[in-house]
Amino acid sequence: MTLEFPVACVIGLGILMIISIFDLLIRLFLKLRGTEIVVPHFEKRSPWQVENRDETSITLSTKFLFANEGKSSAMLIDVIARTQLPFEQYDAVEVRGRVECEKYPRQDDYFAAMIIEHQESLMVKALVTLKARKNFHIDEALAHMVDVPIDFIYETAGRNPCHYSKFRIVLTAEEITQVAGVTLLKD
Amino acid sequence: MTTTQELRVETIPISTRILTQKDDIVEMVDKYTRGKIGENDVICVAESVVAITQGKFLVADQIEISGLAKLCCRFIPDYGSLATPHGMQSLMNAEGKYRVAFALFAGFMLKLVGLRGMFYKWGGEQAALIDDVTGTMPPFDKCVVYGPAEPDKVVANLKSKLGCFGAIIADVNDLKRSRIVGVTPGMDGELASQLLIDNPFGNASEKRPICILKNFRQYQESLRK
Numbered sequence: 001m002t003l004e005f006p007v008a009c010v011i012g013l014g015i016l017m018i019i020s021i022f023d024l025l026i027r028l029f030l031k032l033r034g035t036e037i038v039v040p041h042f043e044k045r046s047p048w049q050v051e052n053r054d055e056t057s058i059t060l061s062t063k064f065l066f067a068n069e070g071k072s073s074a075m076l077i078d079v080i081a082r083t084q085l086p087f088e089q090y091d092a093v094e095v096r097g098r099v100e101c102e103k104y105p106r107q108d109d110y111f112a113a114m115i116i117e118h119q120e121s122l123m124v125k126a127l128v129t130l131k132a133r134k135n136f137h138i139d140e141a142l143a144h145m146v147d148v149p150i151d152f153i154y155e156t157a158g159r160n161p162c163h164y165s166k167f168r169i170v171l172t173a174e175e176i177t178q179v180a181g182v183t184l185l186k187d
Numbered sequence: 188m189t190t191t192q193e194l195r196v197e198t199i200p201i202s203t204r205i206l207t208q209k210d211d212i213v214e215m216v217d218k219y220t221r222g223k224i225g226e227n228d229v230i231c232v233a234e235s236v237v238a239i240t241q242g243k244f245l246v247a248d249q250i251e252i253s254g255l256a257k258l259c260c261r262f263i264p265d266y267g268s269l270a271t272p273h274g275m276q277s278l279m280n281a282e283g284k285y286r287v288a289f290a291l292f293a294g295f296m297l298k299l300v301g302l303r304g305m306f307y308k309w310g311g312e313q314a315a316l317i318d319d320v321t322g323t324m325p326p327f328d329k330c331v332v333y334g335p336a337e338p339d340k341v342v343a344n345l346k347s348k349l350g351c352f353g354a355i356i357a358d359v360n361d362l363k364r365s366r367i368v369g370v371t372p373g374m375d376g377e378l379a380s381q382l383l384i385d386n387p388f389g390n391a392s393e394k395r396p397i398c399i400l401k402n403f404r405q406y407q408e409s410l411r412k
Contacts, residue, residue: 030261033261072265072270073265073266073270075271075319075320075321077247077248077320077329078329110325110326112325112328113320113321113328113329114321115321118265155248157247157248157271157272157273157320158265158270158271159260159261159265159270159271159272160272161252161257161271161272161273162247162248162273162320
């Protein structure tokens with residue numbers, strides 16, 4: 001049996017229409033279901049404060065939120081604070097950063113993956129340790145301090161595959177010395 | 188430690204170091220329970236720890252994700268372990284992508300007419316066993332952990348090595364859900380499952396992947412009388 005050309009056209013168009021409607025319904029369903037949208041709100045951070053200090057080092061900390069502004073749960077898999085102070089620029093201080101979940105503090109620089117439900121947020125604490133070098137007292141080393149850029153690199157997943165994102169902040173010399181109670185000397 | 192006085196069943200959680208793929212689960216359980224377990228007792232081991240010692244896990248960000256996995260995961264509610272592309276891809280790698288896609292499509296259609304749970308029935312045994320990222324203790328919190336392979340063989344080996352009444356592999360969480368993945372013949376797995384409902388394994392940081400149900404044999408027999 002062979003179909004007449006107009007009949008075949010109608011059947012073909014019908015199949016195409018069904019596929020299109022099915023595709024449209026799936027797209028609508030996925031749009032309504034939404035995805036995760038993880039946004040770090042460093043601009044709403046708490047003021048830097050001294051977490052720890054001794055003669056040769058000082059640790060500053062601040063807290064900020066990772067908010068899931070999407071419609072679906074998110075996973076915050078890792079957060080890394082990468083400090084960017086090369087010795088070529090200033091070699092009297094060595095700087096290291098780390099991030100921990102505020103609720104579950106750790107000493108091992110390991111960030112345990114956490115779930116952030118949709119429209120909820122997770123408070124993290126960033127810690128920056130400045131260690132004096134060349135036998136300086138930390139106050140002496142900080143007196144000539146320079147700005148320290150910090151890259152926060154974070155890995156998230158959810159409806160989207162695992163991926164890294166990054167934002168940069170600058171911990172200024174003025175902020176550091178003010179929190180540490182040291183006078184910043186102009187070189 | 189919890190005790191049901193009238194039935195003399197004691198649940199004894201056992202702390203261990205973090206077990207990894209370099210460990211043999213039977214040897215480790217033997218090491219940590221030596222002198223603590225007797226012939227009337229049952230040994231319970233957490234499902235994810237058995238799987239980890241078998242190397243049945245994947246680092247989430249090293250999984251190659253297909254477009255089909257990205258699409259299929261969107262049809263799972265977001266609290267499920269298969270709701271992420273890497274969770275879904277892990278299942279597809281284990282059970283076959285077309286089987287999983289078909290089970291999902293058919294399960295979704297049947298759900299619309301009120302028939303639930305068909306995806307987990309047709310999607311392969313790993314569909315209900317996979318733990319997504321955050322589902323397991325560090326350092327495996329960044330991994331997708333499969334269900335254990337040959338659970339019945341593992342429990343048989345445990346029973347034989349320890350000389351105890353029985354052995355089970357259980358999937359227990361803090362949401363009062365307890366499921367038996369493997370159980371030795373002759374013991375009532377469902378009964379043991381009920382005793383584990385309060386999650387003696389604890390949370391991830393408590394590192395208690397093993398527990399002993401003391402005098403379970405008498406407990407089981409007393410209920411049968």
